[in-house]
Amino acid sequence: MRESTLMQLQYATGAAALVLVGLHLLMQGVLVPYGEAVSFQRVLSVYKSGVDAGLLEILLVVVLAHGFNGLRVILLEWRQGGAWTRGVNWGLLAATLVAVAYGTRTVVLAVTGQAS
Amino acid sequence: MAELNLRVRRFDPSVDRGPRIQEYTVPAHDGMTVLDALIYAKDRVDHSLAVRFSCRMASCGSCGMKINGRPRLACESQVSQLGTDLTVEPMDNFPIVRDLVVDLDGFFEKHSMVAPHLSRKNDGREQEAPSGEYLVTPEQLDSFVQFTYCIKCGLCNSSCPTGSTDASFLGPQALTQAYRYVADPRDEAGEERIDLVDETHGIWRCHFAGTCSAVCPKGVDPALGIQLMKRHVMAARSPFRRRKKAGTKLFPNPNGELLKGP
Numbered sequence: 001m002r003e004s005t006l007m008q009l010q011y012a013t014g015a016a017a018l019v020l021v022g023l024h025l026l027m028q029g030v031l032v033p034y035g036e037a038v039s040f041q042r043v044l045s046v047y048k049s050g051v052d053a054g055l056l057e058i059l060l061v062v063v064l065a066h067g068f069n070g071l072r073v074i075l076l077e078w079r080q081g082g083a084w085t086r087g088v089n090w091g092l093l094a095a096t097l098v099a100v101a102y103g104t105r106t107v108v109l110a111v112t113g114q115a116s
Numbered sequence: 117m118a119e120l121n122l123r124v125r126r127f128d129p130s131v132d133r134g135p136r137i138q139e140y141t142v143p144a145h146d147g148m149t150v151l152d153a154l155i156y157a158k159d160r161v162d163h164s165l166a167v168r169f170s171c172r173m174a175s176c177g178s179c180g181m182k183i184n185g186r187p188r189l190a191c192e193s194q195v196s197q198l199g200t201d202l203t204v205e206p207m208d209n210f211p212i213v214r215d216l217v218v219d220l221d222g223f224f225e226k227h228s229m230v231a232p233h234l235s236r237k238n239d240g241r242e243q244e245a246p247s248g249e250y251l252v253t254p255e256q257l258d259s260f261v262q263f264t265y266c267i268k269c270g271l272c273n274s275s276c277p278t279g280s281t282d283a284s285f286l287g288p289q290a291l292t293q294a295y296r297y298v299a300d301p302r303d304e305a306g307e308e309r310i311d312l313v314d315e316t317h318g319i320w321r322c323h324f325a326g327t328c329s330a331v332c333p334k335g336v337d338p339a340l341g342i343q344l345m346k347r348h349v350m351a352a353r354s355p356f357r358r359r360k361k362a363g364t365k366l367f368p369n370p371n372g373e374l375l376k377g378p
Contacts, residue, residue: 003315004314077281080317
C-alpha cells in the first residue's frame, strides 16, 4: 500500500474519530445527565441499543486504525532498515486486527446481554 | 567590543574518543562575522582548526554551522548581533568529518535523487538543438520561484527533528526541490518525482515543525514547499483527479538562428 494511501487513511480516521467522539459525548454527557450516563446499568443498556453499539464499533475500528498507524509512523522514524520496516508493518497490522477482534467481542457480548 | 570568547566544539573521529570544547580569544572589530573570527583563530592561534568556507557572501552555502545553538551561515552572522560569547558547533544530523566540517555526501545524494533539473519527455531533439523557448507566465513563476533560491547549505536538514531520528528521511531540502520542479510548467517528470517522495521515508515523515523555514538563510520556506508537495501527491493519487498540470508549449524564437545547436 502506498504511503499516501495510508496517510489518507490516517487523516480520514482522525477526522472520523473527532466526529464520533463528539457525537458520543453529546449522546452520553449532554442529552443525559452525566451522573446517570456513566452508571453501570445505563452503560449496559446503551450497548444493547443497535445504533449505539454500531457507533461504538465504528469508533473502535477508527481509533485503533488511527492509533496503530500513528505508532507505525513513530517506529519507522525511530529505526530504519528493511527488516525493521517489514516487521513493524506486519506486526502492527496483526496487532490492529487482534485489538479490533477483542473489542468487537466485547461489543457483541454487551449487545447480546452476555456481559451482564 | 574588544575581545570575543569563541568556544568551538572540536572532534576528529580518527583520533578523538569524543568531542571537546576549545576556547579562543579573538579581537573583535566592526562588521566582523563569525567566519572572520574562525579564520582569525585558524590563521593566528591554531592551524589545526577545521572549517569549510568559500564565497564569504552567503552564496555558496559552505559555512553552515550551529552558532549559539542555532544553525546559521557563519559568513553572514554578525558578531555584533550575537554578543561576545560565541559557541560554534558543527551542524546536527550530519556525520562529522572534523571539527566544524560535516560530511554532505548523503545530503547531495538525496538532492540528486529527486532529479533536480527540468525534464521533457518527447522532445530530446529540442533540448539538443533548441528552436524556441518554453515560456513561463509571471503567475506560474510565482508558484515556485522562492524555491529556486536554495543554496544547498544544509541548514534546513540540520534543524529538522525528523532528520535527527530518521537518517533515511529525504529531508526538507530534497523534498522542496522536488516541489520546485513539479510546480514548474516546463517540467514533465512530475509523476516520477511523486512516486519517489511518496514512500516510507519520503514526504509524509514531515510533521511540519517548521524549523527548516526558520533557519533558511535565503528566506526559502521549505515547510511550505513540502505541504504544497503533499497536496500535489494527494491530488495525483485522488480517484477524482480532474485537472492536469497546465504545462507550457514551445514558442518559436524570433531570433531562431541564435538558439540553433551545433
